[in-house]
Amino acid sequence: EVRLLESGGGLVQPGGSLRLSCAASGFTFSNYAMSWVRQAPGKGLEWVSGISGSGGSTNYADSVKGQFTISRDNSKNTLYLQMNNLRAEDTAVYYCAKEPRRDGYNPFDYWGQGTLITVSS
Amino acid sequence: DIQMTQSPPSLSASVGDRVTITCRASQSISTYLNWYQQKPGKAPKLLIHTASNLQSGVPSRFRGGGSGTDFTLTITSLQPEDFATYYCQQSYNTPRTFGQGTKVEIK
Numbered sequence: 001e002v003r004l005l006e007s008g009g010g011l012v013q014p015g016g017s018l019r020l021s022c023a024a025s026g027f028t029f030s031n032y033a034m035s036w037v038r039q040a041p042g043k044g045l046e047w048v049s050g051i052s053g054s055g056g057s058t059n060y061a062d063s064v065k066g067q068f069t070i071s072r073d074n075s076k077n078t079l080y081l082q083m084n085n086l087r088a089e090d091t092a093v094y095y096c097a098k099e100p101r102r103d104g105y106n107p108f109d110y111w112g113q114g115t116l117i118t119v120s121s
Numbered sequence: 122d123i124q125m126t127q128s129p130p131s132l133s134a135s136v137g138d139r140v141t142i143t144c145r146a147s148q149s150i151s152t153y154l155n156w157y158q159q160k161p162g163k164a165p166k167l168l169i170h171t172a173s174n175l176q177s178g179v180p181s182r183f184r185g186g187g188s189g190t191d192f193t194l195t196i197t198s199l200q201p202e203d204f205a206t207y208y209c210q211q212s213y214n215t216p217r218t219f220g221q222g223t224k225v226e227i228k
Contacts, residue, residue: 035217037165044208044219044220044221044222045157045159045165045208045210045219045222046219047210047216047217047218047219050215050217059215059216060216061216062122062216095164095165100170105153105212105213105214105215105217106212107155107167107170107171107210107212108155108157108165108167108210109167109170109176110167111164111165111166112164113163113164114164
């Protein structure tokens with residue numbers, strides 16, 4: 001059974017940093033690309049960043065480019081999102097999502113339960 | 122960026138109704154179109170990928186169609202558990218953009 005478990009969310013002040021983690025199980029982690037998708041309160045879904053199975057290719061939404069960094073540790077079956085210089089508009093539930101292939105632009109076939117980031121003073 | 126526009130933003134329907142949601146892309150995306158269902162407080166769930174392919178375990182009353190710029194999600198006979206918000210999403214290129222969602226409510 002595929003399982004994705006996010007952690008690291010919470011309340012952070014504007015300008016602060018946070019690192020999200022997503023622990024994966026139930027599949028060969030290195031064989032699949034992964035992404036982070038966020039959802040602001042009461043709003044729709046926004047893809048944030050993606051990474052290939054090897055970790056050698058990454059992509060970002062323009063809204064977070066230069067601010068967020070996606071990475072993965074295939075030896076630990078864990079996906080990360082380093083978020084710096086956080087702003088109020090980054091407040092959202094952040095989901096990690098598995099893709100069905102190692103590379104390319106794919107749908108998201110499994111999702112974690114999400115972790116809430118609140119940026120506020 | 123490719124813009125995805127869903128219509129209607131919301132609809133009211135009864136159990137047993139046939140419901141159709143439309144998604145339009147701002148440029149051709151071939152069949153790189155996916156549909157998700159999200160219930161309140163839950164993560165989205167993939168229903169259909171590449172326009173018309175039912176994800177494993179999804180009931181056959183969900184049907185997807187279309188290609189190029191115009192796509193549809195049809196629920197052939199609405200069930201109580203189908204009341205939710207539905208999103209389309211393109212996987213043609215990056216950034217992978219979503220529609221704004223369609224909320225299906227009980228009439």
